[in-house]
Amino acid sequence: MKDLNLRIGTFRYDTTEALFDGSVTVDGVGGTTMSTAATLPEIFERMTCGDDVDVSEFGMTFLLRALDQGMPFVAIPVFPARVFRHSCVFVNTGSGITEPADLVGKTIGEFGIYGQDSGVWAKGILADEYGFRPERNRWVIGGLEHPAPPFTFTGHPHPDDLDITTAPEGRTLSAMLDDGEIDALFTANVPQPFLNGSPNITRLFTDYEPVERDYYRRTGNFPIMHTVIARRELLESRPGLARAIYTAFCAAKESGAERYRKFRRLYQTPVMLPWVNALIEKNDRLFGEDWWPYGTSANRTALETFLRYHHEQGLSARRWTVEEIVAPELLDT
Structure with a gap:
């Protein structure tokens, strides 16, 4: 070689x-x-x-x-x-969505494709845990922060009974969620209006960390x-x-893992995040020594x-x- x-x-x-x-x-x-x-x-x-x-x-x-x-x-x-994906579901605060059951009949956006990796996990988890059914919704595909057509480098299979459209020309999913043109967004990235503090957007699971940790304890799925x-x-x-x-x-x-171990002795001072050591200790208790396993068996x-x-x-x-x-x-x- x-x-x-x-x-x-x-x-x-x-x-x-x-x-x-x-x-x-x-x-x-x-x-x-x-x-x-x-x-x-x-x-x-x-x-x-x-x-x-x-x-x-x-x-x-x-x-x-x-x-x-x-x-x-x-x-x-x-x-x-x-990435744990309970946290990837964002909703417009005026949509009436406060729990998973409220998603029924709503219009939901997805970036680039129906069934992006984050969306597959979000839909699957919601289906297993809360009875979510995608065919009960309307779906809009588009760019998240910049207007964009659906991806052209891959196929777009989906069930025939789904209502799927593309975002209007010149519109982004983030702006549509902020303006209430879509009710929810399943996304791999956090929408910028949310990061900017928009009062119009919140997460479906506002306190998502304990929900995701509980999901991992019960299912073993990272x-x-x-x-x-x-x-x-x-x-x-x-x-x-x-x-x-x-x-x-x-x-x-x-x-990469060894850098975290080394910096733990230094209270993670090379990282500008308070209490990183506390997070690492918490993760050690949940995941064991290898938080991020590779290989077929472990996954x-x-x-x-x-x-x-x-x-x-x-x-x-x-x-x-x-x-x-x-x-x-x-x-x-």
């Missing part, structure tokens, strides 16, 4: 920083070129439509849509983005948004490459839950299995 200069595209997280600064490398290859982008959809689109990356961070829903279209992608069981993918032919033509990539991402994650429950949600929501032609989406040589991780 010494002839291979491996090109990897991912966001610059604390769990991938060591890959960018070169302190962690992929063993056995001739070199590694790291790249990122201003937004995550740009990273996904480069992998789908271009030829400038070999390995890429990729949204779980985009992977399953690609597989349904016959694209030759396979997952490395590395999960650089995972929701996975993104994985890392490669083309099957690349991995098949170079035995050992999949494991080398996996090992490098694990080492980069461990490097099987979360993966199977997402695969179920994706199929139940009519986004997959069939229910995929973990064994079908993960590189075969990494099923033992």
Whole structure:
């Protein structure tokens, strides 16, 4: 594999920083070129439509849509983005929505696509826990802070009985929520008017942290948004490459975790957040030593839950299995 200069595209997280600064490398290859982008959809689109990356961070829903279209992608069981999603549901304060049951009959926005990773988890959790049914709602797809059409680099499957439209030209979902043109928003990013203190927007679960911690205690799910993918032919033509990539991402994650451990002795003074040590101690009690596990075994429950949600929501032609989406040589991780 010494002839291979491996090109990897991912966001610059604390769990991938060591890959960018070169302190962690992929063993056995001739070199590694790291790249990122201003937004995550740009990273996904480069992998789908271009030829400038070999390995890429990729949204779980985009992977399953690609597989349904016959694209030759396979997952490395590395999960650089995972977020609890009770907190991603925002509502207009004049909509009459104060609890999940109030979502029935309302108009809900989603960024870029019906069934973005955050939306798949939000709908699935609300369905499991509160009986939410997406077909009872109207859905509007658009840009969050800038007007944008639905994504063009992926398919847009959805059940025929859903009422889905695009946002009016020149309008953003954040502004529509603030103005009451939509009642709720399922979003991967916090809408800017909320951050600016708009009195018109609040979260459905205002005190979301204890709700999300309770969800984790009961289900064991730390929701996975993104994985890392490669083309099957690349991995098949170079035995050992999949494991080398996996090992490098694990080492980069461990490097980020070690920084937290080191800074804990310094009361996290390199971070401008009060009481960070208290949060770390709280998370240690809930998650154990590894808050952010990689590998197939430790993530099987979360993966199977997402695969179920994706199929139940009519986004997959069939229910995929973990064994079908993960590189075969990494099923033992």
